Amino acid sequence: MGSRTIIVGTRQSALALTQTGQVIDALQNINDRHQLGLSFEIRKIVTKGDRILDVTLSKVGGKGLFVKEIEQALLDREIDIAVHSMKDMPHELQDGLMNGAVPVRVDPRDCLVTRNGLGFYDLPHGAKVGTSSLRRSCQLKHARPDLQLEWIRGNIDSRIRKLETEGFDAIVLAAAGLTRMGWTDKISDYIPVELCIPAVGQGALGIECREEDDAVRHLLSLYNDPLSARTVAAERSFLGTLNGGCQVPIGAYAVMKDEHMIELIGTVGTPDGKVLLKEAASGTDPVALGVKVAELLCERGAEEILAQVRG
Numbered sequence: 173m174g175s176r177t178i179i180v181g182t183r184q185s186a187l188a189l190t191q192t193g194q195v196i197d198a199l200q201n202i203n204d205r206h207q208l209g210l211s212f213e214i215r216k217i218v219t220k221g222d223r224i225l226d227v228t229l230s231k232v233g234g235k236g237l238f239v240k241e242i243e244q245a246l247l248d249r250e251i252d253i254a255v256h257s258m259k260d261m262p263h264e265l266q267d268g269l270m271n272g273a274v275p276v277r278v279d280p281r282d283c284l285v286t287r288n289g290l291g292f293y294d295l296p297h298g299a300k301v302g303t304s305s306l307r308r309s310c311q312l313k314h315a316r317p318d319l320q321l322e323w324i325r326g327n328i329d330s331r332i333r334k335l336e337t338e339g340f341d342a343i344v345l346a347a348a349g350l351t352r353m354g355w356t357d358k359i360s361d362y363i364p365v366e367l368c369i370p371a372v373g374q375g376a377l378g379i380e381c382r383e384e385d386d387a388v389r390h391l392l393s394l395y396n397d398p399l400s401a402r403t404v405a406a407e408r409s410f411l412g413t414l415n416g417g418c419q420v421p422i423g424a425y426a427v428m429k430d431e432h433m434i435e436l437i438g439t440v441g442t443p444d445g446k447v448l449l450k451e452a453a454s455g456t457d458p459v460a461l462g463v464k465v466a467e468l469l470c471e472r473g474a475e476e477i478l479a480q481v482r483g
């Protein structure tokens with residue numbers, strides 16, 4: 173048994189630091205149980221996405237904005253492990269890197285934080301709702317065309333502040349982030365998956381490492397939750413087939429029906445919510461299932477919708 177300090181890289185938002193702390197606690201536990209002789213240290217990394225929080229992400233070429241510097245630090249051996257929110261992880265990882273673990277996924281739903289504790293359907297006519305994703309605005313507009321969806325950016329803590337200071341009636345956030353922060357008391361309503369299909373990978377984390385780092389790979393294999401990994405794999409295959417990112421109105425959600433069978437629902441819509449396509453299928457191979465649901469949507473014009481949004 174050797175001894176080695178594993179450097180764990182993370183963004184420096186409150187949420188990133190909190191979830192990385194939780195990951196380190198879990199890894200420390202695994203290390204103790206299996207007597208791996210490892211210790212852990214956290215390293216904060218500022219990404220481009222953190223530096224330009226005032227610009228619409230789609231305008232600055234959204235994909236991977238929160239990840240590039242972190243992947244470089246892995247390749248440069250400044251860090252050994254990177255903790256990502258799965259939904260911020262790009263489809264293609266850099267050569268030499270891999271996703272070593274998907275830990276048990278938490279609540280994938282979006283939720284509403286409102287000023288007076290109202291639920292989604294209790295919001296007054298024309299209420300001003302803040303969101304930072306086309307996926308959310310599309311689906312919420314589809315369900316409630318009267319709502320006035322407005323752009324809100326920033327980390328979750330600053331978005332919650334803006335609810336007060338910028339006159340929003342409500343903001344929409346991932347329940348997972350609030351849960352990890354211990355802020356579930358702020359949630360006034362959970363938006364059902366049928367109403368708003370979550371972002372690909374929402375509620376899951378991805379733990380990236382170097383392919384050649386056997387000790388870290390072994391550690392992470394003990395942390396991986398195979399069922400969570402399968403649902404995420406199906407959703408990411410769907411997203412990859414549509415060549416999406418979180419900057420286009422795409423959502424997908426997979427659940428395990430039993431140990432083997434995955435059920436996947438995917439959606440593509442227009443930002444104004446007037447068109448909202450949904451398709452679902454089941455299968456045992458996550459990659460094939462993701463491709464299949466994407467193809468079903470393409471038969472109904474998903475590619476044309478996405479081309480318009482991107483253009």
Ligand SMILES: NCc1[nH]cc(CCC(=O)O)c1CC(=O)O
Nearest residue numbers: 257259345346348349374375376
């Ligand atoms: N795009 C930002 C982001 N990336 C991950 C989360 C937290 C939820 C998660 O881990 O899926 C959030 C905040 C949000 O969407 O409210």
